[in-house]
Each structure stands twice: as structure tokens, then as C-alpha cells.
Amino acid sequence: MSIEGRLLIDLAARPARITSTRPAGRVAGLLCGRRREEVAPLLRQIFALCGEAHSAAAGLALAGRIGAGPVRVVLAETAREHLLRILTGWRPADAPPLPALPVMALVETARSGRDAAGPLAAYLRDYVLGTSPEDFLALADMAGLHRWLADAGTVPARWLAAIMRQGQAGLGVVTPAFLPDMPPRDLAPRLREPAFAATPDWDGPRETGPLARRHAHPLVEAAISAHGAGLLARLLARLVELAALPGEIAAARARTAPAPGLGVVETARGRLIHHARLDGERVAEYVILAPTEWNFHPHGVAARALTGLAPGPARAVIEAIDPCVDYELRAA
Amino acid sequence: MCLAIPAEVVAISDDGQGATVSLDGVRKDISLALVEGVCVGDYVLVHVGYALNLVSREEAARTLALMAELEQAERPGQAEQVEQAGTGL
Numbered sequence: 492m493s494i495e496g497r498l499l500i501d502l503a504a505r506p507a508r509i510t511s512t513r514p515a516g517r518v519a520g521l522l523c524g525r526r527r528e529e530v531a532p533l534l535r536q537i538f539a540l541c542g543e544a545h546s547a548a549a550g551l552a553l554a555g556r557i558g559a560g561p562v563r564v565v566l567a568e569t570a571r572e573h574l575l576r577i578l579t580g581w582r583p584a585d586a587p588p589l590p591a592l593p594v595m596a597l598v599e600t601a602r603s604g605r606d607a608a609g610p611l612a613a614y615l616r617d618y619v620l621g622t623s624p625e626d627f628l629a630l631a632d633m634a635g636l637h638r639w640l641a642d643a644g645t646v647p648a649r650w651l652a653a654i655m656r657q658g659q660a661g662l663g664v665v666t667p668a669f670l671p672d673m674p675p676r677d678l679a680p681r682l683r684e685p686a687f688a689a690t691p692d693w694d695g696p697r698e699t700g701p702l703a704r705r706h707a708h709p710l711v712e713a714a715i716s717a718h719g720a721g722l723l724a725r726l727l728a729r730l731v732e733l734a735a736l737p738g739e740i741a742a743a744r745a746r747t748a749p750a751p752g753l754g755v756v757e758t759a760r761g762r763l764i765h766h767a768r769l770d771g772e773r774v775a776e777y778v779i780l781a782p783t784e785w786n787f788h789p790h791g792v793a794a795r796a797l798t799g800l801a802p803g804p805a806r807a808v809i810e811a812i813d814p815c816v817d818y819e820l821r822a823a
Numbered sequence: 824m825c826l827a828i829p830a831e832v833v834a835i836s837d838d839g840q841g842a843t844v845s846l847d848g849v850r851k852d853i854s855l856a857l858v859e860g861v862c863v864g865d866y867v868l869v870h871v872g873y874a875l876n877l878v879s880r881e882e883a884a885r886t887l888a889l890m891a892e893l894e895q896a897e898r899p900g901q902a903e904q905v906e907q908a909g910t911g912l
Contacts, residue, residue: 494894495826521893536886537893539827539868539875578857579873591857595876815825817871 498787498818500797502805507797509787513816516688519777527553527772540815543568543598544758545779548765551754553774555747560604562743565756567601570611570736572759573701573729577619580810581647581726589618589646601740612737621645624734631709633717636727651726654807663796663808664719668695669703670762670785675750682766688780696791699761699782700813701728705735721796725811760813761785783815828890829866829883832874844869 496513518537522530530553534545543564550557574594582588593614601607612624620627621643630639640652654660670693681687691697702720705711705728714724749755754765761782768776787793793812797805802822809818830844835855842855844867851869855861858874866883867874878886 494890495828517893521889533889536882537826537889539870540825542827575857575873575875579871588856592859595857 495816497816498783498814499821500793500805500809500818501821502797502800502802503822505798506790507794507800507805509789509791509794511689511784511787513689513783519688519779522774522777525774527769527774530767530774530777540572541568541758541760541763543602544756544763545765548754548756548763548779549767551746551748551756552752552765552767553754553769555751556745558745559743560601562746563607563740564598564601565758566736566740566743567597567607567611569757569759570607570733570740571595571597573733574614574619576729576759576810576813577647581650583646583650583653586646586649608737608740611740615733615737619645619647620730620734621648624737627734628708628731632713636710636713647730651723654722654726659804659807660714660718660721660723662722662804663800663811664721665698665792665795667702667706667715667720668697668792669706670697670699673755675753678764679750679753679766682764682778682780688778689784690788691780691784692788696788697785698792699785701725701732701759703761704728704757705731722808722811725808729811758782760815781815786812787814825870826890826893827868827876827886829878829886830869831883832861832863832865832867835861835863842867842874844874 494514494517496511499510499512501508522533525533531546531549534549535542538545543561547557547561547565550561571594578589578591578594593610597607597611600610615624616622622639627639630636640648640655673693702711702725706715708731711724711728711731714727718724752767756763763782764780766778767774785791793809796808796812800808802820805820828846830846830851832842833845833850834843836842840855841852842861843850843852853869854873856873858867858877861867861874861877866878866880868876868878
């Protein structure tokens with residue numbers, strides 16, 4: 492079906508040319524005229540990957556508040572999405588696939604009010620990190636990373652070690668331009684601009700996602716110092732985030748909207764923003780700004796990181812930045 | 824922003840690891856590595872070549888009706904772009 496759109500990435504162009512056929516305004520159009528309480532369940536049904544995040548963003552935008560339960564569910568969804576990327580990509584050719592069912596169960600576990608942090612921590616220890624999330628989070632430098640790569644013994648660690656051996660740690664290095672906190676009084680008027688939800692900028696194109704969130708962690712910082720903000724730093728940021736999530740799920744608290752009508756939620760792929768205006772109990776206007784629009788902006792982080800790369804390395808970088816739709820690569 | 828478009832399973836490979844799904848009449852081979860207990864006639868949500876979830880026939884019908892509505896909600900000027908977008912799976 493053609494309605495979700497995709498990304499066309501032309502590596503022959505300099506800088507790499509990214510064209511999106513994602514229909515930014517379409518889902519918003521579907522919401523207009525609906526009753527306030529219809530919106531969150533509808534979004535959960537429409538979005539396969541980040542339905543819980545959309546539902547939570549709608550809860551903030553339309554009701555001004557979400558409880559600790561939905562916050563935990565969004566964090567569980569973030570963990571599932573990171574793990575799906577690892578399950579489907581971080582694997583040497585000769586390695587067996589990691590078990591998928593515990594990963595796919597995380598969101599339902601959190602939704603039913605059961606403990607998702609414990610199963611997540613156990614899965615990470617057994618299949619991904621080879622050590623406890625706490626021990627992984629204590630890694631603080633490249634020496635620690637090399638020790639971990641040698642000792643972990645997990646399939647993802649073996650794959651990461653191969654990336655290092657093949658000299659790909661610095662693939663797709665960019666000068667970071669992370670999306671900062673956006674004061675609601677500055678953000679709200681921008682969300683009313685027709686082009687903003689399709690090609691957003693905040694003093695220029697910005698990057699959102701795990702690297703933007705976790706770049707200050709000592710291990711990620713060490714990777715950026717050693718190899719630049721490229722492939723290794725992005726992959727480590729994802730692992731650091733995964734390791735942090737059990738603790739964050741356990742500590743989740745209710746949240747309130749930053750401003751009336753505004754819902755901001757961090758998802759696996761970056762910041763998701765909803766903006767709603769109600770007319771009585773019905774939606775009069777709705778804007779959704781998804782993280783892929785920042786990261787795959789025509790002049791954004793992916794376009795810069797991919798410039799000059801061959802298709803193989805380009806795929807590794809694209810998958811590390813992690814678009815939420817399929818992409819087609821064109822090369823010279 | 825991957826949409827949860829249900830695809831009908833029309834065949835399962837001999838080793839049980841893969842399936843052929845049909846979406847709007849377009850057939851596509853996908854991996855079943857992330858789900859279990861899928862049978863021919865079931866509906867699954869698909870992302871980049873993997874079945875993510877099994878959905879009931881009733882839920883699939885509801886979601887497909889929403890997707891049809893979504894297509895109606897298309898904004899002017901986007902029709903041409905969307906036409907060349909392929910399957911999006």
C-alpha cells in the first residue's frame with residue numbers, strides 16, 4: 492500500500508539527496524472533527540511501530556496529562572523498537588537469530604500493568620549486553636568498550652566488534668546539531684507553519700534520537716572523541732539507552748503537557764510532537780511532527796552523513812539513524 | 824511513522840520461517856522470525872520485510888477501513904508523489 496510513503500536516497504548527488512513521499516498531513520487530516528477521546532485509541536491502531544508514543548502524545552495534547560502507566564508503556568515501546576533494530580540487523584552471518592518473542596511481549600506486558608523492567612533487564616543481560624545494564628552503563632571510556640567487546644560474548648557484541656575491526660567506527664561522521672529543548676512559546680507558532688511538519692528546522696536542521704539524548708554519557712562521549720559522531724557513536728548510544736531503560740521504566744512518573752494543546756514524547760527514533768486545537772470536545776486542528784522528518788530532512792543529519800558513501804556503508808549509516816519507513820537507495 | 828497496515832498471509836514457506844503476504848493484491852515475501860503461530864489466512868502487520876504482529880480478522884478489517892479513510896483524507900498536491908511511493912512495506 493502506498494499511503495505511508497518512503498524515503499528515496501540518492502547517493503550520486505552531493506550532498507546526498509533525500510526525497511520523502513511521507514504524507515505528513517494525512518493522519519492529522521483524519522483526526523479533524525473527531526471527538527477528543529477517539530484520538531488516542533485511533534492513533535494506537537494506525538501506527539505499527541510507535542502507536543503507544545502517538546497515543547501518549549495525543550493524551551498530553553488533548554487531556555494535558557498522562558499517568559505513569561502510559562509513560563512506562565512508551566518506554567517499553569522504545570526498548571522494543573531498539574531491540575527490533577538489533578534483532579534484525581546486528582548479527583554476523585554465522586550467528587543464530589536472537590529470540591524475538593520476549594521483545595515483542597514488552598509493550599503488552601507494560602500495558603497490562605505487569606513489570607516490564609525486569610524482563611527487559613534480563614533479556615539485555617542474556618542476549619545483548621552479556622552483563623547487567625548497570626555494569627554496562629558504568630563503562631566510561633574506549634578501554635572499557637574494548638574490554639566489553641572482548642568479554643560480552645553476545646551476538647550483538649560480536650557484530651559490533653566486527654564493525655570496529657573493519658574500520659567502520661567513523662562512518663558517516665557529522666558535526667552534531669542535536670535538537671535542543673524547545674520552549675513551548677517558540678514551538679507553538681512554528682507548528683502552525685504549513686511546511687514545518689514536513690521539513691522542520693530549529694536554527695537549521697537538527698538531529699533527534701538516541702545519539703541526541705545520550706551523547707553526554709561517558710561511553711558515547713568517548714566514542715565521539717575517538718571516532719567522531721558517526722556509526723559507532725550512534726550504535727553505542729542505542730545500547731546505552733537500552734541499558735538505561737529498565738531503570739527509567741521502574742522510575743516512570745505521570746507527566747503533564749508543556750503547554751495547552753502540546754504533546755511532546757521521546758520515541759525510539761526521536762522526539763514526537765503533537766499539537767491540537769479543540770473546538771468544544773472535537774478536534775479542530777491537529778499537527779503531528781515525527782522524528783524521521785528531522786533526521787531525514789533534505790539538509791539534515793542523514794543527508795550530511797551519507798554524502799560520498801557507497802551503498803553498503805550508506806545502508807549501515809541509514810539503519811543506525813533508523814528511519815521509521817522503508818527507503819530506496821540510488822547510487823551512481 | 825510506519826502505518827500498521829494488515830497484510831493477509833497467503834502462503835507459508837516449508838521451513839516455517841517465511842511467508843507470502845498479500846496487500847491490495849500485491850504479493851510480497853516476508854520473514855516470520857519475530858512472530859509465532861502464524862497460519863495461512865491470518866493477518867499480520869509488516870515492517871521492512873518482517874511480520875511484527877498477528878492481528879485478528881476483525882481488527883484487520885477495522886484497521887483497513889481506517890486506512891481507506893486515510894487515503895480519502897489525502898491532501899491536494901500529494902497525490903502524484905504518493906503514486907510513485909511503492910508498497911511502503
